[in-house]
Amino acid sequence: MTSKKSPGADGTPMPGEAGIDRVYRSASKEMPSVSVDAKILAEAQKAITKQKTRSPSGIHWEYPLSSAAVIVLSLGVVLLLNQQGVFNRQSPPSPPTDTATASGIARDVPATLSPSAAEEPARSKGKFSAKTETVQPELSPTLAAKQPPASPAASMEAKKSEREVSALSGPSMASGSIAEERPAGLVSEVARARENMATKDIKPGLQADVISVQVSGEPGTYQFTVGIRSPDTGCQQYADWWEVVSGDGKLLYRRVLLHSHMEEQPFTRSGGPVPIQSESMVWVRAHMNTSGYGGKAFKGSIKSGFTETDPGKDFAANLAYLPPLPNGCDF
Amino acid sequence: MVINPERLVCALIGMDKATSDEALMSRYRDGDASSFEILYERYKGPLYRYFLRQSGISALAEELFQDVWLKVIQSRKRYEVRAKFTTYLYHLAHNRLIDHYRRQATGLPLSYDDDPDDPQIERVAIAEIHQPENELYRRRQVQQLLKLLDGLPEAQREAFLLREEAGLSLLEIAEITGVTAETAKSRLRYALVKLRQGLAKDVT
Numbered sequence: 444m445t446s447k448k449s450p451g452a453d454g455t456p457m458p459g460e461a462g463i464d465r466v467y468r469s470a471s472k473e474m475p476s477v478s479v480d481a482k483i484l485a486e487a488q489k490a491i492t493k494q495k496t497r498s499p500s501g502i503h504w505e506y507p508l509s510s511a512a513v514i515v516l517s518l519g520v521v522l523l524l525n526q527q528g529v530f531n532r533q534s535p536p537s538p539p540t541d542t543a544t545a546s547g548i549a550r551d552v553p554a555t556l557s558p559s560a561a562e563e564p565a566r567s568k569g570k571f572s573a574k575t576e577t578v579q580p581e582l583s584p585t586l587a588a589k590q591p592p593a594s595p596a597a598s599m600e601a602k603k604s605e606r607e608v609s610a611l612s613g614p615s616m617a618s619g620s621i622a623e624e625r626p627a628g629l630v631s632e633v634a635r636a637r638e639n640m641a642t643k644d645i646k647p648g649l650q651a652d653v654i655s656v657q658v659s660g661e662p663g664t665y666q667f668t669v670g671i672r673s674p675d676t677g678c679q680q681y682a683d684w685w686e687v688v689s690g691d692g693k694l695l696y697r698r699v700l701l702h703s704h705m706e707e708q709p710f711t712r713s714g715g716p717v718p719i720q721s722e723s724m725v726w727v728r729a730h731m732n733t734s735g736y737g738g739k740a741f742k743g744s745i746k747s748g749f750t751e752t753d754p755g756k757d758f759a760a761n762l763a764y765l766p767p768l769p770n771g772c773d774f
Numbered sequence: 775m776v777i778n779p780e781r782l783v784c785a786l787i788g789m790d791k792a793t794s795d796e797a798l799m800s801r802y803r804d805g806d807a808s809s810f811e812i813l814y815e816r817y818k819g820p821l822y823r824y825f826l827r828q829s830g831i832s833a834l835a836e837e838l839f840q841d842v843w844l845k846v847i848q849s850r851k852r853y854e855v856r857a858k859f860t861t862y863l864y865h866l867a868h869n870r871l872i873d874h875y876r877r878q879a880t881g882l883p884l885s886y887d888d889d890p891d892d893p894q895i896e897r898v899a900i901a902e903i904h905q906p907e908n909e910l911y912r913r914r915q916v917q918q919l920l921k922l923l924d925g926l927p928e929a930q931r932e933a934f935l936l937r938e939e940a941g942l943s944l945l946e947i948a949e950i951t952g953v954t955a956e957t958a959k960s961r962l963r964y965a966l967v968k969l970r971q972g973l974a975k976d977v978t
Contacts, residue, residue, distance in 0.1 A: 462970065462973075463919070463966055463969050463970060463973075464938065466915055466916055466919050466973070467919060467923075467938050468938070469912070469916055470916040470917075470919055470920055471823055471938070471939070472819075473819075473822065473823055473826055473832075474818065474819050474822060475818055475822040475835075475836055475839055476836065479836050479839065479840055480814075480818065482840065483814060483840060483843045483844070483847075484810075484811060484814065486843075486844060486847055487802070487807055487810040487811070487814070487843075487847050488807045490847050490848070490850065491802075491805050491806075491807045491810075494805060698833060700837075701834070701837050701838075701874065702841075707844070712833075712837065713833065713836065714833045715833070770878050770879050771877040771878050771879060772877065773873060773874055773877045774873075
C-alpha cells in the first residue's frame with residue numbers, strides 16, 4: 444500500500460466533495476428498526492452476563508470436576524452392565540474400533556466445520572483479494588452435485604417439479620420481499636429444494652417453528668417481526684425463510700434468510716412491507732431447506748392478534764416452489 | 775436526594791462524548807455492557823446506512839447490520855487496540871458484504887475488479903452543483919442524489935459510503951477494502967464525478 448500523500452488521504456476533502464457531502468448528509472437519516480436495536484443490545488448484555496456467570500473468580504474449576512464426574516459415572520454404568528452380562532448377550536459382532544471412531548468423527552464434522560466457515564470473513568482480516576477468491580456462478584451446481592443422490596422416484600418427481608418451476612419462473616409472485624430484488628435463483632438451488640420437497644421426508648423435530656409474531660406499521664405496509672426456533676446445523680440444514688400466507692393459501696410476503704442461525708437460537712428477523720389490512724386473516728410460518736414446512740405456525744390478524752395454530756403439513760405446500768427462493772446460503 | 779434520570783443520562787452522555795471508541799470497546803471487552811450501548815448509539819446509523827445503500831433493501835441491510843454487531847460482541851475478548859474502532863468495525867462490515875456478494879448467484883460485482891490506473895478519470899471535469907433556492911428544489915436534489923448513488927458500481931459506492939458515513943480517510947478506505955490507496959482514490963473520485971455530473975444535469 445502506498446503512503447503517497449494525496450487529497451483525501453488524511454481526511455481532507457477530495458475535489459468536488461464538499462457540495463456532495465452537504466446534499467448527502469441532508470438525505471441520509473435512515474436508522475435500523477427499534478426491534479433490531481433491542482436485539483443487538485440484549486445480545487451484548489447477555490454475552491457479558493454469561494461471561495461473568497461462567498468465571499466469577501477466573502478459575503474454571505467446574506470443567507475438570509464435571510469431566511471427572513462424567514468419567515466416574517460412565518465407568519460405573521459400564522461395570523454394572525458388564526456384571527449383569529449385558530455385553531455377553533449381544534449376538535452381532537461389534538464393529539472394528541477404527542470404524543466406530545471414524546463414524547464418530549464423521550458425526551462431529553458438520554458441527555466442527557460450520558463455526559470455522561462462519562469465521563471465514565474475520566480470518567481474511569480485510570486482505571481479501573477479489574481476483575483470487577471470486578466465486579463463479581458455476582459453484583452452486585457443483586455444490587448441488589455433492590448432495591447425496593436421491594432415489595429414482597424422488598429424482599423423477601424433482602425433475603417434474605423443476606419443470607413446474609420453470610413454467611412459474613418470471614416476475615416474482617410475492618410482493619415486497621428481499622429476494623425479489625435479487626437476480627433469479629439458481630436452478631441448482633431450486634432443484635435441491637424441489638428434491639427435498641419431492642422426497643416428502645418431513646422428520647419430526649426437524650422443522651422450523653414460529654414462536655412469536657409481532658407487527659408494526661400501517662395497513663398495506665405492515666412490518667412483521669417473527670421469532671423462529673429451528674434445528675440449524677449450518678447451510679446443509681437451516682431455516683431458509685419465513686412467510687406470510689393468506690387464509691386461502693396465497694403467498695403474500697416471504698422473508699428469505701441469508702444464513703443459518705446455529706449459534707443464535709431462537710432468533711428473530713423482521714421483514715415487510717406485507718400488503719394486508721388489519722382484519723386480514725393470515726398464516727405466518729417458517730420453512731427448512733431440508734424438510735420444508737410442517738413446523739409450528741401462527742394464524743391471526745393484526746386486529747385479533749396471532750396464536751399458534753396447526754395448518755397441517757400439506758397446507759399450501761406448493762408455495763415452496765414459488766419465488767422468491769434462497770439465492771444461496773452465506774454460512 | 776432525588777436523582778433526575780434525564781439529568782443523569784445527559785451527564786453520562788456528556789461524559790461519554792469524551793471517551794474514545796477504543797476505550798469504550800476495551801471497557802466492553804472487560805465486562806462493561808453500558809460502554810457497548812454508547813458505541814452502538816454512535817455507529818448504528820452510519821453502519822446501517824452503509825448496508826442499506828449497498829443492498830437497497832432494508833430487511834437485507836438489517837440482517838447484515840445485525841451480523842456485524844453480533845460479530846463485534848462475539849469477538850470482544852480478542853479485541854486489542856491496534857487501530858481505530860471505526861476501521862475495525864467497517865473491516866467487519868466490508869468482509870460481511872463481500873462474503874454476502876460471493877455467496878450470491880451473481881458473485882462478486884465486477885466493479886471490485888476495476889482498474890486503479892485508469893487515466894481517464896483525471897481528465898473528467900468536476901461539474902458545478904447548483905445551490906438550491908427553495909425547499910422543494912433541495913428535496914428534489916436529495917432524491918436525485920440517492921438515485922444516482924444507487925446507480926453507482928458497488929465498489930465506487932462503497933468508497934463513497936466509507937467516506938461519508940464512516941468518515942474514513944482514503945488510506946483507511948484502502949486498508950478496509952484491501953486495495954491500494956490509488957485504487958481507493960480512483961473509486962472515490964469516480965463516484966464524486968458521477969454524482970456531481972448527475973446532479974448538475976438534473977438541474978439544468
